[in-house]
Amino acid sequence: MEKNRLEAFSDGVLAIIITIMVLELKVPHGVGLEALKSVAPVFLGYVLSFIYVGIYWNNHHHLFHSTRRVTGGILWANLNLLFWLSLFPFATAWIGENRLAPIPTAIYGCVLLLAAMAYYILQSCIIAQQGPNSVLAAAIGRDVKGKVSLLCYVVSIAIACWQPWMATCLHVLVALIWLVPDRRIERALHPHPDPKGSESPGR
Amino acid sequence: MEKNRLEAFSDGVLAIIITIMVLELKVPHGVGLEALKSVAPVFLGYVLSFIYVGIYWNNHHHLFHSTRRVTGGILWANLNLLFWLSLFPFATAWIGENRLAPIPTAIYGCVLLLAAMAYYILQSCIIAQQGPNSVLAAAIGRDVKGKVSLLCYVVSIAIACWQPWMATCLHVLVALIWLVPDRRIERALHPHPDPKGSESPGR
Amino acid sequence: MEKNRLEAFSDGVLAIIITIMVLELKVPHGVGLEALKSVAPVFLGYVLSFIYVGIYWNNHHHLFHSTRRVTGGILWANLNLLFWLSLFPFATAWIGENRLAPIPTAIYGCVLLLAAMAYYILQSCIIAQQGPNSVLAAAIGRDVKGKVSLLCYVVSIAIACWQPWMATCLHVLVALIWLVPDRRIERALHPHPDPKGSESPGR
């Protein structure tokens, strides 16, 4: 019961975040192809952020799938994650309107980094409560994907000021890492593939 | 459980999309009938898009009614559908503010087409997982409505540049096709009408 | 199951409608009491509309409490109700910004009337499906409140053009009729008061 409400609230916030971003896609004043072209950078930023929020929703879904009890610490770790995700519309709009200007790109990277750290904290809270032998701890393993993502975000922030284009490539790369299912790791974790277990929390 | 959360998230996103469109119905500056008339085109666009999102919610509802297990592929196919539906507020506002200008009309047709294709992909993913003998596969049959809709959208995009009015008639026509329940097909699919089965996924 | 999803979607839309109205409460430019006074009419309009949406949510809640099966007709009657309720933010903002100008007041009355008619249609669809001897039909009885409300809305539209103040009083009056619980009718319907039955759908 407790868990259901936390999931429902998180689903609500994520659904609003993902949809509010589209409000930044302002209706252009003209009616020609030029007008359409002018919204293209904002649109591309929207696509990237939509995929990121989708990945977070997907992972959040798997994270709580194996959780039974929700403690006060998990509640606040979850709110912390939602807080950083709620900054996506702001960061996306700023980057979209300024076509990869250095500081907006660095800020976008910071928001990604802080959301990833908040996710890591939430994950650690849940594992701490379930014990080191839980299904979740086994499924996550050494969490290579998570660590590589954090590294990419840090690098992207460091280089954003003179290579904003490269920094954005890193942001796209991390999204692709999470989008493409990693079959090898899955098989390692679930040697006997069962239909339900085929989606590990790390996917 | 898994399915419930996907439905709850989709309901949230669809509820926000359907309601956010009304934000484009900007309060007119005057207080006379003239002011009211000025919002009429945006209002009509809102009505059409509201009906479309309503149809998608209705069909989504039926699609997942017969689904038990949700795979990673279905999750992403669903997010893909939600992405294209999230562009409805933008496309509706652009068409409403420019009263059937050619390019906005074509873009509206494109968004309808891409949402329909995303729905088709989602439907195919679910059928692929359930097997060709599933209730859903039988209920959809040859999916005449779906194919006619896709054709109408393609034609509407092709003619939007010199016949935007005609293109919009096609958009209205497709909405009517889905709104009006098709009793004959229903009877063919459910020879022995039972109360539950009386709503086929194609309705 | 079916019913749960319709309720969840309706809850989502109503939650967004009730919250989106507050966006019209624009932050004033000054910081003095004058600035605060300038938002007062919009605030009062917000209070009235909040109460109306609250009443609709409350009644919707009771309406579906006694419903088991949801048909295609009920789905669309519900979407029709949500459509008219979604116009509340627009009508509220227009009336609030123009302090009871005749035409905005009449439009506000029209939106109230059309939402009430949509509610009546939804209620009739549910009763038609449950049969005339259902709990819902008994609880609603002759639906005096519903009929008085419709009459008040019609009168308010008729007089809005020369008595907008009076029309608004009628709108406030109807809200009060629904807010104040009518104990006599309740007792007539539930001669043996049980804790659960003490909330009739008309409350």
Place this chain on the structure above:
Amino acid sequence: MEKNRLEAFSDGVLAIIITIMVLELKVPHGVGLEALKSVAPVFLGYVLSFIYVGIYWNNHHHLFHSTRRVTGGILWANLNLLFWLSLFPFATAWIGENRLAPIPTAIYGCVLLLAAMAYYILQSCIIAQQGPNSVLAAAIGRDVKGKVSLLCYVVSIAIACWQPWMATCLHVLVALIWLVPDRRIERALHPHPDPKGSESPGR
């Protein structure tokens, strides 16, 4: 069932309130650090209000956890709470744009006070329905936190006009009181700590 829908609606409204506040975090026009600095006060206001709404959601969650039946009175007490919480985005934006000007600070305090009073009324309604020996009544006890909060809000309103900075410190202080778990009170209430009971409604 009834309770679930009230929770779902409240979750929806709270999710929208918490996310709508971020819309006030307007994208700055420049791309430099100056531009970023200009949004800092609005950002800090957003952080404070996010924490407040998070605390309310958390407490609401615990309040209804021990509730089984929902009466008409509880429904309206809940809507009353949601109404005052829905004014958070307005109050936050006004304070953020005017960097602790006296009247906006006082209004922010008023909204906090009225939301706290609405919460107190809701809590009293639920206890009244459950009886004085209920789990909830025992867990709340003398409700020291609640009373101290009300006092702080009243003081903050009184001093806001000549000490807006001090008033804001009080607002931050109350948020911290609720954020930091009070282990001593918890132990007093639950002498035999059980995993579930470790979150008291006052946390």
